[in-house]
Amino acid sequence: MKRFYFQLLLLVVCPFPGTGQSLWEVRVAPFSMGVANDYAPFLFQDGVIFSSDRIDNIFNQYRTMSGERTSNLYFVKKKDSVHFGRPRKLLFQINTFVNEGPVSYDATHHVLYFTRNLLLDKKNKKQPNYTGIFYIDYNNGNWGTVHPFVYNNPAYNVGHPAVSPDGKMLFFASDMPGGYGRSDLYVCYRQGNGWSKPKNLGKNVNSAASDLYPFFHPSRRLYFASDRTGFLGKLDIFFTFFNDGQWILPVHLDAPFNSPADDYAYVVDSSMHAGLFTSTRRGRDNIFMFTSLLPEMKGCNPVEEPVNCFLFYETQSNNTDTIPIKYKWDFGDGTVGYGHTVEHCFDKSGQYLARLSVTDTITGETRESVATYLVEVVESQEPFITAPDTCFTGEEIHLDGLETSIPGFQPEQYFWDLGNGNLAEGAEIKTIYHTPGIFMVRLLVRGMTNTGNRVDKCVYKEITVLNAGQKK
Structure with a gap:
């Protein structure tokens, strides 16, 4: 496995032990079932961009000094929720004979950022060929010219770009001097047509190990991978938030996303109910798809006090x-x-x-x-949510649907969407909100009627989460 910036991963259908695993289906992506190493997927328009060392031309193969095949970027079009077309290489301006790796797309400014080795004409084979970030304009199917990121440096690695949805922040990983570990996460802020100097995300996020593969979600969650000690295995997936002037301590994802193998390069759609990630849990780097098995929650009514x-x-x-x-x-x-x-x-x-x-x-x-x-x-015809109206960040709260009492209806299963991307199952649950805001908690109760029909009933309740600093 290519350990630092060109690591390749592979995913598998669960079961894996862990909280909430029954709410997710995880399977190897159909375009990642071969013998190649596929990794670092990114949701792009109507498909996925990913990196792979697959062989397209047996007479035209490039290898690193250690003998590994170099990686190029591919695009695969999505046909439906589970079927994809045939992966095709991106244009020659992007793919070269060196490694091209993780990408991110700024839809606001129509710019694709990607990782690549810095030296295209490497005459001195003893000189390290570090990685940098490059970018290219892409708008309405038209590609521009590739440009190097202003903070690339031939003395260390810069890579794994992750642009915020509004295009105002660019996160990346680097082993530049002055960090906390082998590789740290940094952010640059847009200033006109350029970027501010890199800012380390700090010791709350970065560890003494390698922190890599950032992905910034519209929910303001920053996902990343780290091989810090004390967790399931090698690289594990975490997320953090910027709250009350600082990044919170990273939250470790449960199975089926993390396993004893390497798990990283996690991306998820805006609904947070479907996405992809990379893992070596089957011995090779492959891309896995995940989909929420939570029943569809549409037409939910507000909770009414009995x-x-x-x-x-x-x-x-x-x-x-x-x-x-x-x-x-x-x-x-x-x-x-x-x-x-x-x-x-x-x-x-x-x-x-x-x-x-x-x-x-x-x-x-x-x-x-x-x-x-x-x-x-009159007895309620809808489920009932028992939960606080207000709580504080970092505070564990209890929610339950035990007071659901509907004539002629016997509850069997309770499904929760907590409004922050977290899902849960059970009549009673506990959760922690890490950022302030107003969150819509939805509860779907599935049960049997007296006539033998299985039906779903859904309600919602808003919970206001305040900063812990506001506690008196």
């Missing part, structure tokens, strides 16, 4: 503090209450006739049913 509690009060008397009267409420469900104003909650749905009786405590005279109220308690 209306089974009512306030009863006597409306005719204004002198309850001076008149010696005793108030007795018969709620019609076998219970009674006392007082001028009483709150009562009914346990079951139905119609109840509540009656008020008053007693003069001096004479002992009682007047029955001086007031009557017909109360109708």
Whole structure:
């Protein structure tokens, strides 16, 4: 495996142990089932750009000094959710006889960024051929001219570009001097037509190991791979957020994304329900596809608080503090209450006739049913989410659907979309939000009706997440 910037990975259909694994289907991408090393996929327009050392011409092969085949960039068009066309090399301005690796596309400014070895005419074979970032304009099918990134340097590696969706930030990996580990993640900010000087993402993100393959998602998550110690295996996939002036400590993805093998170069679509990544879990670098198995959540209704509690009060008397009267409420469900104003909650749905009786405590005279109220308690026809309205970043919160009680419906499965790209299954779950904002939590309950039909019922609830620094 090409260890630093031209590493090739391979993915497989789960099962793998880990939280939430049943919510994902993972399979080897159909264009990555050969004997070549395929890695670093990137979702591009109606297909995928990826790097591969596959052989296109047996008479025209290039190899590194260590004997490995060099990698070129390919594009494969997507036919539908699982089928692809035939991979084809990108144009000759991009692909050369050296390595071309991970890419990123700035759709705002119509620029494709990619990784390549710096020296195309390498006469001194003992001189290291480090990598750099290059870019080329691409607009409406027309390619421009390749240009080098301003911060490339022949003394160290710069590569793995990842542009933010608005084109204002360019993340990359480098082993330039002054970092925290073997390779760190950096960011440059757009300044007019150029870029600011690289800024290290800091010790919250970077480790003493290699931190590589960044991908910046529209949700503001920065995914990357790292071989830091204390996790499942070699390279593992993590994500972080920039929150309250700093990057949060990286969050490790569960199986089936991470395994004891190398797992890296993770990309996911805007819905966060489908994407690709690279892994060596089958002994070779291949690209894997993943798809959420979460049932489709459309037409969800807002959660409604059950209306089974009512306030009863006597409306005719204004002198309850001076008149010696005793108030007795018969709620019609076998219970009674006392007082001028009483709150009562009914346990079951139905119609109840509540009656008020008053007693003069001096004479002992009682007047029955001086007031009557017909109360109708209707059971909800939708699931119910029990969750806080507000929480803080980094705080573990509890959510459940246990109060779902629908006449003629027996819940069997509970599926959650937490609004931040995380999915879960179960009647009770726990989660942590890492960034502030308003998140729409959706719960889909699948169950059986009295008539033997399996149906899905979906509701949503908004949770406001505040910065932990706002705690009093």
